[in-house]
Amino acid sequence: MRRGTNLPWVGDYNQAVVLDGVRRHPGTSRTDLAAATGLTLQTVSNIVRRLIERGLVQEGEPLLRPGARAGGKPRTALAVRPGAALAVGLQFEREHVDAVLLDLTGDVLAVDREPLPDPPDATGGATGGAAEAAVARATAVVRRLVRTRGSADAVLGVGVAVPGPLDFAGPVRSSAINLPGWRGVAVADMLTASTGLPVLVENDATAAAVGDLWRSRRVGRSFLYVHVGAGIGGGVVVRDEVLRGESGNAGEIGHVVVEPAGPPCSCGAVGCLEAVAAPAAVVRRYAERVGREAARAAGLRLAERSVLDDHDRLGVRAAAGDEVAAAELRTAALAVARVVLGVVNVVDVSEVVLGGAGLRHAGERVRDAVRAGLGLAMTREVHPVEVRFSDAGEQAGALGAASAVLHEALSSTWVGVHVPAREIVISPVAPVH
Amino acid sequence: MRRGTNLPWVGDYNQAVVLDGVRRHPGTSRTDLAAATGLTLQTVSNIVRRLIERGLVQEGEPLLRPGARAGGKPRTALAVRPGAALAVGLQFEREHVDAVLLDLTGDVLAVDREPLPDPPDATGGATGGAAEAAVARATAVVRRLVRTRGSADAVLGVGVAVPGPLDFAGPVRSSAINLPGWRGVAVADMLTASTGLPVLVENDATAAAVGDLWRSRRVGRSFLYVHVGAGIGGGVVVRDEVLRGESGNAGEIGHVVVEPAGPPCSCGAVGCLEAVAAPAAVVRRYAERVGREAARAAGLRLAERSVLDDHDRLGVRAAAGDEVAAAELRTAALAVARVVLGVVNVVDVSEVVLGGAGLRHAGERVRDAVRAGLGLAMTREVHPVEVRFSDAGEQAGALGAASAVLHEALSSTWVGVHVPAREIVISPVAPVH
Numbered sequence: 001m002r003r004g005t006n007l008p009w010v011g012d013y014n015q016a017v018v019l020d021g022v023r024r025h026p027g028t029s030r031t032d033l034a035a036a037t038g039l040t041l042q043t044v045s046n047i048v049r050r051l052i053e054r055g056l057v058q059e060g061e062p063l064l065r066p067g068a069r070a071g072g073k074p075r076t077a078l079a080v081r082p083g084a085a086l087a088v089g090l091q092f093e094r095e096h097v098d099a100v101l102l103d104l105t106g107d108v109l110a111v112d113r114e115p116l117p118d119p120p121d122a123t124g125g126a127t128g129g130a131a132e133a134a135v136a137r138a139t140a141v142v143r144r145l146v147r148t149r150g151s152a153d154a155v156l157g158v159g160v161a162v163p164g165p166l167d168f169a170g171p172v173r174s175s176a177i178n179l180p181g182w183r184g185v186a187v188a189d190m191l192t193a194s195t196g197l198p199v200l201v202e203n204d205a206t207a208a209a210v211g212d213l214w215r216s217r218r219v220g221r222s223f224l225y226v227h228v229g230a231g232i233g234g235g236v237v238v239r240d241e242v243l244r245g246e247s248g249n250a251g252e253i254g255h256v257v258v259e260p261a262g263p264p265c266s267c268g269a270v271g272c273l274e275a276v277a278a279p280a281a282v283v284r285r286y287a288e289r290v291g292r293e294a295a296r297a298a299g300l301r302l303a304e305r306s307v308l309d310d311h312d313r314l315g316v317r318a319a320a321g322d323e324v325a326a327a328e329l330r331t332a333a334l335a336v337a338r339v340v341l342g343v344v345n346v347v348d349v350s351e352v353v354l355g356g357a358g359l360r361h362a363g364e365r366v367r368d369a370v371r372a373g374l375g376l377a378m379t380r381e382v383h384p385v386e387v388r389f390s391d392a393g394e395q396a397g398a399l400g401a402a403s404a405v406l407h408e409a410l411s412s413t414w415v416g417v418h419v420p421a422r423e424i425v426i427s428p429v430a431p432v433h
Numbered sequence: 434m435r436r437g438t439n440l441p442w443v444g445d446y447n448q449a450v451v452l453d454g455v456r457r458h459p460g461t462s463r464t465d466l467a468a469a470t471g472l473t474l475q476t477v478s479n480i481v482r483r484l485i486e487r488g489l490v491q492e493g494e495p496l497l498r499p500g501a502r503a504g505g506k507p508r509t510a511l512a513v514r515p516g517a518a519l520a521v522g523l524q525f526e527r528e529h530v531d532a533v534l535l536d537l538t539g540d541v542l543a544v545d546r547e548p549l550p551d552p553p554d555a556t557g558g559a560t561g562g563a564a565e566a567a568v569a570r571a572t573a574v575v576r577r578l579v580r581t582r583g584s585a586d587a588v589l590g591v592g593v594a595v596p597g598p599l600d601f602a603g604p605v606r607s608s609a610i611n612l613p614g615w616r617g618v619a620v621a622d623m624l625t626a627s628t629g630l631p632v633l634v635e636n637d638a639t640a641a642a643v644g645d646l647w648r649s650r651r652v653g654r655s656f657l658y659v660h661v662g663a664g665i666g667g668g669v670v671v672r673d674e675v676l677r678g679e680s681g682n683a684g685e686i687g688h689v690v691v692e693p694a695g696p697p698c699s700c701g702a703v704g705c706l707e708a709v710a711a712p713a714a715v716v717r718r719y720a721e722r723v724g725r726e727a728a729r730a731a732g733l734r735l736a737e738r739s740v741l742d743d744h745d746r747l748g749v750r751a752a753a754g755d756e757v758a759a760a761e762l763r764t765a766a767l768a769v770a771r772v773v774l775g776v777v778n779v780v781d782v783s784e785v786v787l788g789g790a791g792l793r794h795a796g797e798r799v800r801d802a803v804r805a806g807l808g809l810a811m812t813r814e815v816h817p818v819e820v821r822f823s824d825a826g827e828q829a830g831a832l833g834a835a836s837a838v839l840h841e842a843l844s845s846t847w848v849g850v851h852v853p854a855r856e857i858v859i860s861p862v863a864p865v866h
Contacts (some may be wrong), residue, residue: 167815179497238683245656247783249812250781252779253778255778257691257771260771268809275679341702342690343779345685345688346684347678348684349678376702379680381598381608381678382682
């Protein structure tokens, strides 16, 4: 059975609605909020008073609107207090961990990047020596970021973006198939113990989608976030709700079969998008076609850790007239476009947001292919599907993970209702020293 | 901005929770409901009293539990009053319209089927003569069904399942690409005018998914409903919420590309699942391989309206040793399995429900292929993905559309919140005479 509630739900829900309105529209007024939310002015005023008391919202100068009645009471501009709440975001990649510190307005206060050591044993194990080393490095970065603020007092928690699959049953475990040595890693527990901060874990592309949602001023958005990094992942948002699925693993567009006779994929299937269109696949096909020697002569290093650089190099070469590079990048772009079309038909969104390091030099090709493909979307006569690049850069996952912490903490009521099973925030313990 | 609410939300939400509990668990008691919902016994009792006053719930015999304390107050069994609310469901197919009449418990009171005339002009037009003829026939069926109950008083409305795409902006329009002559058909307006009842429109496979959800006693389900009929469609439910997408067109798994070098699809793309694996594709390939004469000799009629019968015939022949028939059905089953794997990876569900007339003789083959494919699901180490047949038979869409009416009417608060944009119920006008 569904669980009901004895809590004063409306109050909390409306409080989240008002706080969200102030955050998205700095300079708004109580009157504007009442008009936009459908709440009475009295209700809005009461909520704003409580938010000011809690230090989450601050008043600015009285607003004098052009055409305002002389003698009418001026409206007071409202804004969130940026330092009232901070969040750290981490993003684990094969070669490094990215970190950001966000304030309540979503402004980036600091960014950091820490290289990760080569995995001691690429086959990994349940205890994951590689993951432990990565978490130790990440902890150091979190401490550095928090130290820039003097103390961890305002830090609500650490959001962690990792590639899937995740297991939210029991301690949150990551078995990221694209991170060597990550099998059943209890990443939330490990980071909570090492940083002393609450930790929230999110699939990396879903985190990026949450970030895009959190930064946006529009509401009612439905979009697919496509992340092309070492792997290919996706995040789905439908009418402002993040689609997490049964176990927080929704969005794995990299494992939609796109070439039934294609190469085997790390997931065990054959011809998945990731196996056809991820940077490693493009680099491998190029080297196969021209030969490893010619590929090296073309500037490729052909090492596991240099895949993204090699992929960039192919982008540069394609632009300079290397037809093999262009053909392989085109194959990848068309595969992405084909899968995006299928996924958009399944989830029915009106925006596709593209991000990730795999688009540094191949982005426009992918964007154009996706746009062309979406001309055949089932909903083409119902609503257009826009395609654009993420504005989050390569820290999209880290930014998104930090946004997820703010989102979870500040709009907990309605998020809690919509995603009741995702209780993955671990209680705070002693702050970092 | 999100819209807040000044309504006494909690009361309505809890009322929906309690009614849902009584409906799913006939014979439950106030004490059981309190335990299962987390509401206080007092709150449950108040809500039950209101539900009894409204005639939605009725009390049965006092329950004497084994081991109940002697002298303890006996618990009273509760159940919904079946006749308190009825709903009609319609499902438009190429050759006929199916109709059902459901009571509040979900029991089927009556079923009916009306053949549809051949479309006068297969290319159709904005006014859709074919659709008008179909709606006229459907109206006759609705009247027949309602007449079996004497009056339309308890009928909450008519749910209509149609193939996509739908347009919910303005009057609900259907442009079902699998129904000749259906382009921009304002099916809700037409049926409201002709029947005098409120009308709700749903994509056919999504309707079937809603029906599966409504009949289920379990909660917290996440599943993909796969409909193989003349076309192939899908419905997605994540943690009991129906995924409708931006415009109510989510779930179009038939338009995921599965054979990039495959046949052109009616949607304009190439190699979509529907173009490879729908009954018409299987029949066409069989006829191409053995020749039309041999296909006719094998019992196929090879007419547009006989596709499902011909497909059944191939299923029978495959079982009897026709290797070409078996091979073509296998090709289709593998294509379905491949797309289901990809879609399950994208939406992360733990159940796949298979239904539709295209599975009458090919069902086990498809089920086994889907099961085998899902052995490679990204979440295979996190949770299993079960595969089973729908228990709704070929009226799944009609049953689901009727269930959607009940769902919408009786749990309107939380449905209204979760799917705020789907305000497609048209106000009732005069009842049918």
